[in-house]
Amino acid sequence: MSRIVEIRIAELFAGKSGEIILTTGIGSCVVIVLYDTLQRLGGMSHAILPRYAPGIGEEKETAGPDEVGRYVSRYADQSVDMLVAQIEALGGARTHMVAKLIGGAHMFFLLEGADGSIGLENILAARDRLRSYNIPIESEVVGGTVGRNARFDSTTGIVEIVTKV
Amino acid sequence: MTFLSAPDQDQLAELLNIGVSHAGTTLSQMVGRRIAISVPTVVLHEIDTVSLFAARPDDVTIAVLLRLSGGMEGYVFLLFPHDASISLLQTLSGKTVADLHTLNEFDRSVFQEIGNVVTGGMLTGLSKFLHLPLVQSIPDVVIDMRGAIFDSLAASMIQAHGKFFALDVAICVDAANDDVACNEHTEAVAHLFLFLGPEAAKRVLEFTHEMARS
Numbered sequence: 001m002s003r004i005v006e007i008r009i010a011e012l013f014a015g016k017s018g019e020i021i022l023t024t025g026i027g028s029c030v031v032i033v034l035y036d037t038l039q040r041l042g043g044m045s046h047a048i049l050p051r052y053a054p055g056i057g058e059e060k061e062t063a064g065p066d067e068v069g070r071y072v073s074r075y076a077d078q079s080v081d082m083l084v085a086q087i088e089a090l091g092g093a094r095t096h097m098v099a100k101l102i103g104g105a106h107m108f109f110l111l112e113g114a115d116g117s118i119g120l121e122n123i124l125a126a127r128d129r130l131r132s133y134n135i136p137i138e139s140e141v142v143g144g145t146v147g148r149n150a151r152f153d154s155t156t157g158i159v160e161i162v163t164k165v
Numbered sequence: 166m167t168f169l170s171a172p173d174q175d176q177l178a179e180l181l182n183i184g185v186s187h188a189g190t191t192l193s194q195m196v197g198r199r200i201a202i203s204v205p206t207v208v209l210h211e212i213d214t215v216s217l218f219a220a221r222p223d224d225v226t227i228a229v230l231l232r233l234s235g236g237m238e239g240y241v242f243l244l245f246p247h248d249a250s251i252s253l254l255q256t257l258s259g260k261t262v263a264d265l266h267t268l269n270e271f272d273r274s275v276f277q278e279i280g281n282v283v284t285g286g287m288l289t290g291l292s293k294f295l296h297l298p299l300v301q302s303i304p305d306v307v308i309d310m311r312g313a314i315f316d317s318l319a320a321s322m323i324q325a326h327g328k329f330f331a332l333d334v335a336i337c338v339d340a341a342n343d344d345v346a347c348n349e350h351t352e353a354v355a356h357l358f359l360f361l362g363p364e365a366a367k368r369v370l371e372f373t374h375e376m377a378r379s
Contacts, residue, residue, distance in 0.1 A: 009316055025222040025312015028320045048320050074323075107314065110230050110305040111240075111321040118320045147313020149223065164225050164310050165266065 007046050010074045014043030014086035015154050022151040026103040028112070030076050030122035031150050033100040034083045034135065035157040036092035042154045043087055045079035050125035052078050076122050080129035098138040099130050100159050102150045105143065119143065173373045178207045181334060184290025188282045200338060202283065208333045209366070212319070222312025225265050226250070229280035230305045236297025237368065239361040241284045242318060245276065249354045253338060265308050273306045280304040283336065283357065295372050322360055330366035332359035
């Protein structure tokens with residue numbers, strides 16, 4: 001029976017085969033899923049901001065793990081670094097990893113103007129960091145104006161996405 | 166973590182009640198029937214990303230967002246739970262809908278107007294209290310999952326301020342002969358959040374402490 005681990009905003013978790021990782025309430029945040037296709041293991045992060053900027057929220061930039069094994073990570077670029085390191089620590093290899101991106105929506109015109117800057121920046125930051133590791137993005141469900149929930153099966157690599165529109 | 170003592174909370178609740186009671190009068194005139202709005206509780210929270218994780222994040226709700234400017238920058242955010250939204254819409258417009266996804270432009274405009282009137286009333290009270298001019302923007306209405314709505318708001322506030330504060334105001338609407346009233350036994354019809362950066366929150370706290378002492 002699979003273990004189910006839920007991550008919240010600004011958290012990440014990497015697990016071996018047989019784990020279900022899920023997160024709810026993805027708005028302008030970006031959810032990054034990394035999956036090792038050979039070892040069949042992977043992880044998920046729910047990043048709230050694009051890039052680590054010294055001086056802003058430094059005291060809570062990263063932390064963990066908690067009793068379940070979740071880490072705190074606010075930024076998309078740092079989340080990619082941490083996921084790669086943790087999946088490799090579990091026996092994976094970056095050369096066998098593929099990525100999936102979810103989120104980066106533009107829900108409120110008032111918050112971000114017409115260009116949806118935070119959601120878009122989150123997506124771009126994740127793509128940039130993944131490129132630096134040469135990890136291909138296998139699929140993306142990003143942008144738009146609708147919130148999402150995501151559920152990742154670390155055995156199959158399949159991500160299920162739920163919207164309520 | 167909360168920052169308001171019991172006298173501070175009473176002081177702020179009383180002040181906001183004066184503001185929103187005017188909003189109730191305005192709504193009554195708009196719909197031609199008695200509508201009373203009251204504020205039973207006010208709580209000030211410092212928000213970090215984990216505590217922001219809202220209860221029942223999958224629930225589809227109506228969110229009305231207004232930007233606050235003038236003497237203080239921030240956002241006013243009204244959240245209407247699913248069942249209360251349907252009940253409120255029926256009370257205000259006489260329309261019965263089964264689900265929030267079926268709302269049309271007119272229905273959304275009803276919630277925009279509630280946002281306008283309630284926020285206007287509250288800001289008038291707050292503006293007098295703080296001796297600051299406060300201006301509200303045109304409301305933005307979104308219908309989606311509660312968790313995703315908070316997620317987007319948190320990202321914007323944390324990007325701007327690192328951390329932020331939320332003044333959580335429960336709102337009750339009491340319309341004669343309709344079941345949208347709330348009391349200590351039922352859930353509030355709406356929650357209004359005033360999202361402020363650290364500087365603006367400090368100012369509200371200082372004035373509140375001063376008022377409670379005098």
